[in-house]
Amino acid sequence: MQVLRSMPARHASPNRVGSVGRVALYLPSLVGGGAERVMMLLANGFAERGYMVDLVLAKAEGPYLKQVDTFARIVDLKSRHVILSLPGLVSYLRRERPTALLSALNHANVIACLARRLARVPTRLVISEHTTLSVSRPQNARGHLVPWVMRWMYPWADAVVAISQGVADDLARTIGISAEWVKVIYNPVVNDELLAKAQEPIDHSWFRNDAPPVVLGVGRLTEAKDFPILIRAFARVRAQRQARLMILGEGGLRPQLEALVRQLGLKDDVALPGFVANAFAYMAHAAVFVFSSRWEGFGNVLVEAMACGTPVVSTDCPSGPREILEDGRWGRLVPVGDVDGLAGAMAATLEETEYPDVAARAGEFNVDRAMDGYLNLMLQAAAPEEAWTRGNGA
Numbered sequence: 001m002q003v004l005r006s007m008p009a010r011h012a013s014p015n016r017v018g019s020v021g022r023v024a025l026y027l028p029s030l031v032g033g034g035a036e037r038v039m040m041l042l043a044n045g046f047a048e049r050g051y052m053v054d055l056v057l058a059k060a061e062g063p064y065l066k067q068v069d070t071f072a073r074i075v076d077l078k079s080r081h082v083i084l085s086l087p088g089l090v091s092y093l094r095r096e097r098p099t100a101l102l103s104a105l106n107h108a109n110v111i112a113c114l115a116r117r118l119a120r121v122p123t124r125l126v127i128s129e130h131t132t133l134s135v136s137r138p139q140n141a142r143g144h145l146v147p148w149v150m151r152w153m154y155p156w157a158d159a160v161v162a163i164s165q166g167v168a169d170d171l172a173r174t175i176g177i178s179a180e181w182v183k184v185i186y187n188p189v190v191n192d193e194l195l196a197k198a199q200e201p202i203d204h205s206w207f208r209n210d211a212p213p214v215v216l217g218v219g220r221l222t223e224a225k226d227f228p229i230l231i232r233a234f235a236r237v238r239a240q241r242q243a244r245l246m247i248l249g250e251g252g253l254r255p256q257l258e259a260l261v262r263q264l265g266l267k268d269d270v271a272l273p274g275f276v277a278n279a280f281a282y283m284a285h286a287a288v289f290v291f292s293s294r295w296e297g298f299g300n301v302l303v304e305a306m307a308c309g310t311p312v313v314s315t316d317c318p319s320g321p322r323e324i325l326e327d328g329r330w331g332r333l334v335p336v337g338d339v340d341g342l343a344g345a346m347a348a349t350l351e352e353t354e355y356p357d358v359a360a361r362a363g364e365f366n367v368d369r370a371m372d373g374y375l376n377l378m379l380q381a382a383a384p385e386e387a388w389t390r391g392n393g394a
Contacts, residue, residue, distance in 0.1 A: 001088045004060055004074040023378060024054040024075075024098040024123075026089065027108050028082045030062030033220055034187065034300040035104045035130040037064060038163075038370075041188045042102070044069040045371045056092060056101075058085035058108070063275075082107050086115055093119035100124040100378035106133065106150055113153040126377050127154065128161040128185075131297040132318045134174045151175040159377045161185050163298040166319020183377060186323075188370035189303040190362055198284040198308040206271070212242040213287030213350055216310075218279050218301045221251030221272075223294070226315070226337070228260055230292040233342035235264045240347065243287075245270045248279050284308040288349045293317045294336050299324055306330065306362035311355045313345045330361045 025043050030036045039055070044067075047053045053072040060076035068074060077088035093101070093115060101123050103112035109127035116125045133147065154160055154175065160182050162168035172179035206214055215234060219225040227247055234245040245266070247257070254272065261270045276282065279301075283289055289305035291314035299320040305312055306324075312331035314321040315338075325331045332349060334341035349355075 001092060002060075002076045002078060004076050022052040022054060022096060022098040024056050024092075024096070024101045026056040026101060026103045026112055027105055028058045028085075029060070030057065030064035030068075032062065034298065035128075036062060037300065038130070038187050039102075039104050040064045040067055041191065041367055042371060042374060043072045045188070045367050046375075047071040049371070054092075054096065054098065056089065058082045058088075082111055086111050086118075089115040090119045093121050093123055097121050098123050100126065102126045102128065102374060102378060104128045104130055106131075106146060109157070110149055110153050113156040117156055124378060124380075125157045126159045126161060126374070127157045128163065129167055129171050129182075129297070130163050132167055132170045132295050134170050135295040135318060147175045151177065159183060161374070161377065163187050164320045164323055166323065167297050170319065183373075185370055185373035185377075186365050187298045187300055187303070188367035189300050189365045190307045191367045194280055194304065194307055197278050198280040200278055200281045202281050202285055206244055206246065207282075207285045212244050214285070215243060215245045215346060215350075216282060216286035216289050216305070217245070217247040217249075217292060218283070218289075218305075219247075219249045219293070221247075221249055221253040221257060223253070224296070225249075226292045226294045227253070227257055229315075229337060229339055229342060230290055231257065231260050231264065231266070231270060232339045233290075233292075233346060234270065235266060236339070236343035237347050237350070238266065238269055241350070243269070243350065246282070246286075247272050248274070248276050248282060250274045280304060280308055283310050286310050288313060288346060290342070290346060291315065291321060292342065293321075296320045303362050303365045306358035309359045311349050311352070312358060313342070313349055315342070324361075324365075326361075330356050330358050 023046055025039050027039050043053050043055045047069040054075050055072050056075040058077050058079045060074055077085040079085035103109050116123060162171055162182050162184050165184050168182040168184050171182055217230050237243055261267055283305045289310045289312045291302045293315055295317050302314055302324055314331060314333055315336045316322055316333040317336050332345040334345050
């Protein structure tokens with residue numbers, strides 16, 4: 001274990017919740033997508049409010065490391081795998097005895113539950129679920145074991161958070177806990193930094209005023225994001241009108257996606273530039289943002305695009321988009337995997353000249369609101385474990 005950065009805490013606000021020493025956030029790393037960004041934003045927000053914050057990582061790596069607030073302390077457990085971080089986390093809890101520990105992602109949540117029990121400290125534990133478990137877990141022996149382990153250990157936590165109602169309902173069904181013990185807190189997405197970055201210029205010829213409209217997708221190039229469907233749907237739109245498709249992100253499916261683009265004869269109209277430092281500027285300049293996922297926990301990038309004022313189209317995947325778009329009020333929803341439906345929704349949105357005020361809706365998913373929800377759970381009295389037992393039907 002190594003403390004990578006030790007900084008003096010800001011003076012705490014007199015209005016903060018309770019009298020608190022240190023709060024900690026634990027997750028595997030800052031590599032990856034939505035959950036990692038959420039935890040980084042929460043750590044920064046807690047530090048800005050005057051809390052002493054430890055961001056405890058199984059392995060301190062990932063692009064979000066450089067975005068962590070200088071007043072948040074980074075603790076590196078130096079573990080190659082999350083399960084190997086257990087001894088380090090136990091040692092950390094015994095030494096620092098934080099008032100509360102918030103963890104994210106189910107494999108890290110299990111380790112957090114076990115570590116808190118082994119450490120025998122009064123730290124309040126809140127665990128957060130960021131994906132729809134029934135469809136995201138691997139279909140192998142490990143995937144079948146995960147819900148059983150979660151059902152056994154999640155009651156050891158003082159509170160469980162789901163990032164959408166769909167995730168909460170699915171979690172309760174899949175691991176057999178009482179839904180009343182799962183609190184829904186929507187992700188912190190919109191902040192001043194996002195809005196400022198959305199105003200930055202883009203040095204790309206596709207976004208000149210006289211260029212064809214750009215359809216934008218953003219996310220890791222993985223099965224869950226279903227970018228093949230987006231490419232196939234775009235091919236049908238492109239057959240009817242001028243347009244271009246850009247997909248920002250990197251991942252293991254890049255070769256397959258590039259092959260599909262060549263197969264459909266779209267290499268001049270589809271670009272996969274990889275990871276970009278400021279995706280928000282691209283969102284702000286796109287004609288329409290398309291969210292094509294098969295499954296999600298929430299859909300951060302959908303809200304980000306809306307915050308940039310960009311019209312959106314989304315699959316009605318589990319879970320998140322239907323809640324974000326309020327059953328289609330703020331953007332078209334189409335069934336998962338429906339190429340024709342997605343193409344039609346994209347084409348119709350490109351033809352429109354008036355759109356709903358998606359930025360106003362996105363503003364409801366702000367960092368302060370999410371922080372209030374998490375802090376209220378992290379700093380309240382612990383729920384009695386026997387209530388969990390009753391809820392589980394044990």
